[in-house]
Amino acid sequence: MIITLIGPPGSGKGTQSSRLTKQLGIPHLSTGELLREAKREGSSRSRAIAERIDAGQLVSDELIFELVDERLSSPMYQAGCLLDGVPRTLSQARMLNDLLRARGTKLDHAVALIAPQEDLVQRLLARALTEGRTDDTPETINRRMQIYDWETAPLLDYYRLHKLLRLVSAEGTPDEVFHRVMSVLQPHCWCATVRG
Numbered sequence: 387m388i389i390t391l392i393g394p395p396g397s398g399k400g401t402q403s404s405r406l407t408k409q410l411g412i413p414h415l416s417t418g419e420l421l422r423e424a425k426r427e428g429s430s431r432s433r434a435i436a437e438r439i440d441a442g443q444l445v446s447d448e449l450i451f452e453l454v455d456e457r458l459s460s461p462m463y464q465a466g467c468l469l470d471g472v473p474r475t476l477s478q479a480r481m482l483n484d485l486l487r488a489r490g491t492k493l494d495h496a497v498a499l500i501a502p503q504e505d506l507v508q509r510l511l512a513r514a515l516t517e518g519r520t521d522d523t524p525e526t527i528n529r530r531m532q533i534y535d536w537e538t539a540p541l542l543d544y545y546r547l548h549k550l551l552r553l554v555s556a557e558g559t560p561d562e563v564f565h566r567v568m569s570v571l572q573p574h575c576w577c578a579t580v581r582g
């Protein structure tokens with residue numbers, strides 16, 4: 387079973403992923419995390435990635451799909467996965483369809499986390515004080531929000547059209563959001579595989 391979590395910066399994709407992977411027993415694949423790992427390699431590729439991330443800009447589709455394809459080739463991803471942060475554009479959505487089709491599988495659910503932007507900015511500014519992510523500056527947060535609105539939000543209509551969209555309010559506590567996510571997934575034949 388393959389699920390993607392879509393949402394603006396700070397909407398809780400990472401927070402919900404750690405709960406969902408435990409509950410559903412499928413591994414997490416975050417393109418942001420993969421890029422931050424690649425950024426620490428110290429290669430020329432790392433410097434190019436760091437520039438894009440720190441400016442709040444998307445990295446190239448080619449690099450993203452190289453990383454995703456490599457990860458999906460690992461045996462632990464054979465039973466499915468929880469994608470976090472990909473696709474982020476309509477072209478990535480089409481590339482993901484092609485990649486999954488070539489592997490004989492498909493996307494089952496696109497869970498979209500929705501919350502007012504002001505609340506999300508506050509979450510990210512609070513995280514900046516504790517985690518020190520280099521893209522959690524006010525300017526870069528603003529740019530990431532714009533990119534979400536321009537490039538990623540159109541995916542909601544795309545997945546609605548494909549009947550894969552599960553809209554969830556990301557307001558309230560992480561546990562409240564988690565219960566909402568589970569309640570939108572359960573009607574779609576998850577009962578046999580959902581743990582607990």
Ligand code: AP5
Pocket residue numbers: 393394395396397398399400401402417418419421438439440442443444445446450470471472473474478509510512513521530556557558559560561563
């Ligand atoms: P990525 O790492 O994916 O960052 P993002 O999308 O900006 O989202 P965040 O990770 O900041 O937020 P989140 O939704 O995961 O929320 P979280 O759970 O952490 O991508 C980073 C960059 O990599 C991109 O800008 C781009 O440059 C590049 N990139 C990645 N994927 C790409 C792709 N496919 N194509 C091209 N480029 C790509 O929560 C945030 C904070 O809020 C935390 O402190 C958390 O504790 C708190 N929080 C969470 N939920 C709640 C809640 N319900 N109530 C209160 N606080 C909460």
Ligand code: MG
Pocket residue numbers: 399400416418
């Ligand atoms: Mg994240």
